[in-house]
Amino acid sequence: MNLNHIILIPLIPLAVFLILGLFYNKIKPAVSGYVGVLGLLISTSLAFYSAYNYFFVIGKTEGVYQTIVEKTVWMNFTDSLHIDMGILVDPISVMMLIVVSVISLMVHIYSRGYMKGDPGYTKYFAFLSLFTFSMYGLVLATNLFQIYIFWELVGVSSYLLIGYYYTKESAVAAAKKAFVVTRFADLGFLIGILIIGYYTGTFDFETLNNPEGTSILNWASTSFMGLSALTWALVLIFIGGAGKSAMFPLHIWLPDAMEGPTPVSALIHAATMVVAGVYLVARLFPMYYFIEDGFALNIVAFVGAFTALFAAVIAITQTDIKRVLAFSTMSQLGYMMLALGVSGYEGHEGLGYMASMFHLFTHAMFKALLFLCAGSVIHAIHSNYLKDMGGLRKYMPITNITFLIAALAIAGVPPLAGFWSKDEILVAAFEHNKFLYIIGLFVAGLTAFYIFRIYFGIFWGKEGAYKNKPHESPWSMTTPLLILAFLSIVGGFIPFSEFISADQAGFETHMNYPLAAIAVFAGLIGIGLSWLFYKKENELADKFANRLGVLFTSAFHKFYFDELYLFVTKKILFNIIARSAARFDKKYVDGTMVGIGNQTVNTSEKIKGLQSGKVQDYAFAFIAGAVVIAIIFIYIWTN
């Protein structure tokens, strides 16, 4: 297969990044916006072409989607262990290409309106292109090390974009927090990679994921503290994925990351980068599933389920709409992890895997839409807070409609996209573990409740005290909204299971009507409750919050996890470990170096008298030396 056009997909955003970055001062803002959009338009069309080509023309051999790899050796460690660079094409990477392309293109178009007049316009588009390039690279990586490289690259571009408003102190702090937390998680990822490299002798996904390959068959050959070494590696890799995907307890960076520009939140912190963790687990799914009977996979499932619940509860109490959406993203990512965790491997057993990828796909569409709508609202009234909003449906009809579509989609109302994928997840959970199913169902209700809480809060309810009359956003912002709304409506009708499944063979899904009905019912209850509470200005919500008391306040404070982390880092790490380390450093490490310097100065002080400046002293030394040498020579000659 000719993969040249696929290589171009990541390279075009890279070229755009270099052009915009290098000629930062010379390019007019208007031009840079067009350059960014145009570059991505080409990438997107190439991505669609590759997807069509792969899924319908060349991908399938004997009913199974092939994994197509093209690579070159980049770095040799030993004869067998080397790092390759290349591209890997299989159903999930092609699907991710589509997701990244579509969302990134929409965000690029949207940003032309949203960021208009911003002094760093060109820089912003350069960063967006850098991020898109890294995300494409991550998706197409052929081995663990390559994915790690791009993993860090998306981390860096996320850092740059969160801290885009670098004059704002909170933005800088948020960028730093995001970087440090994810970097800390990536330490686990790196150790996991090294363990895998050591025990299996390869980094290649193809070799690692082969169910008949040595790495999967021989997992039990080494053990460490009661588990096999490879299980430890997988758990550590999951920690890396949990850091990027904001799983509990590494979730604390995501809400703060909302300090970045809103389109960035839509692109990075809702649709693409944060699903990298899910993608990583999916990428290594056969390993997770087969090694130690899926021990690591169970961890994935429970962490996912807990995060889904935990984040949904917090989302109900937040008043900053972007933060509500951030917690909602966490919750939905937990859903995807949960789906992966309950998945099997072959045929219909792999429903969870497929559901997870399906949800990733649909979630990217409607969550990006929600963020872009929120951006449109923020653009209009210049505030993030619910208390400043209300009654906007009259002023912003398009935003209102598209937000409603996205909200219905995330709430799981048929026939919108979210319904189909969420239903598959719940069916998979039901077949695997009833407890996880109950959690999932409860979260589905909560999701509907909190999303309609902000919907009613923004577009209905009491009208806010607006200084200027809010107005609908320009067409450059509303067009992406409409396109994404369209995708949120039709996205669910894609027969996903035929394209993507754990064993790449594809299978047929059937509606499970009772379960679907229950899920829809849960969603409708959530919507109904928020209708009661928030549609009209009333006291019901406050009363209810007061009744809950402690639970409400602690959820409002995000269960005090930020404070806990601050306590651990500031009080314990900084005071006890860092202080004593600093003292040791000052006293002994610095002391040695300073001591050497001081000793040199002292010695030279003492011997500097030799250089008297009197020419006669030097002459005396010279002649004395000459005489001594002469005597030695005479002595040698005469013997």
Next chain:
Amino acid sequence: MIPGISIYEILTVTSILFFIGVYGFITRTNLISILISVELMLNASVVNFVIINKYLFPEVLQGVYFSIFIIAVAAAETALAVSIIINLYRQISSVEVKDIETMKY
């Protein structure tokens, strides 16, 4: 070839002359005296050149010519040194070695 005087006697005299120069160079404190001592050393070596040429290689004249070169160079050098000393005297009104130690900086 000077009848009645062997090369050893003459070399002894020039050695004594040379070391008188060395002694003077080290012990004098006056720049002019030091310059004179340097001249003594140079003269000792010039005599050596001539004598060795005369006694050992009488058929050539390199040593003699070389001594003429040395005398010319010594004259130039002396002129330079004296001019430096005069300048120094104008600056600090002294030609004592101990007064110009600071020149090392």
